[in-house]
Amino acid sequence: MRDWDAFVRARVRLPGLTPVREARIVKELAAQLEDCYRDALARGASDAEADTHALRQVGDWDQLSQDVWLADRRHARPAIERLADRLDSHVPTTKGGTRVMADMLRDTRYAVRQLVKSPGFSLIAILTLALGIGATSAIFSVVNGVLLRPLPYPGADALVRITEIVPQYGQFSVAPASFLDWRRQATSFERMAAFNAISVTFNAADGPERVSAAAVSWDLFDLQTTPPVLGRGFTEGEDLPLKNNVVVISH
């Protein structure tokens, strides 16, 4: 007697169904064909006649496969698994340069299968990775901008910021008098300029507006060797009282 299971397995095509479901359908179809064969034998047919009678039960295996797939598609495997199968079917089996690609595709398919098997774990792992990558990217952006990327001034590596340490209170801004003394007496620095971030009220045409500003010594732009794009910077003495009504507008 023919091996009906092997016969059906070779002909039915149910690529989208789970292996368990496909095995069940193959087993059941094989059982029905074997029943048909045995029934014909019982009615007096020869082995060959019974075999032919059973074979005639299915004329178009492709159509049967399609009808079975439509009837049973709720048992279909996830689309991503079917995609992994399609990738795997295109993996070349030759050795040489394509071997690395073949192994990569095979590993990718294995990874996809493992992820699909444990969706809860996969989701948590992906979210954790996303959070970690996002946080790392954000931290790196800050570190890069603040610490690693050089200041947009010529000779930026020679620029230093000086603060004052008050024993009782710790780090403080430099007192104006201290700045003047240091500028006059210091020999380790080529030049010193002062910078103090403030906010001022600007009387715009449509009403007063709070504006971020900085009170600076007249030679700040000279120290940075970065002249304004338009107009001029400050000249000496324009940081003194009664002469300090000069502004440089940033953009």
Added chain:
Amino acid sequence: MFSSELKKGSTEMLVLSLVESRPRHGYEIGKLIEARSNGRLTFALPTLYPTLLRLENRGWIKGRWVEKPGERQRCFYRLTLEGRKVLAAQRENWHAYVLAVNQVMDGSDA
């Protein structure tokens, strides 16, 4: 004997009715349809098997693998509670439909 169009609408109802009294496997269902209709109704495996799958997926029948001594394992289908309700409704509809068709075909003009 009957066209596939005529048979199409009744396949599911016939299968449900045959597993109403006791569980049966797919080949037995096909043979029983042929026997009870005196050969006038035949449903080939490619028609019957997808029908069994559809009915099972809807929850109207339930398959169970049984192995009898000396025989291979077969999947026996039985009617579920939901299937009984559906069969009752289909039976009623069928009788009403046949009655209506007969009235139209046998009735005289007014």
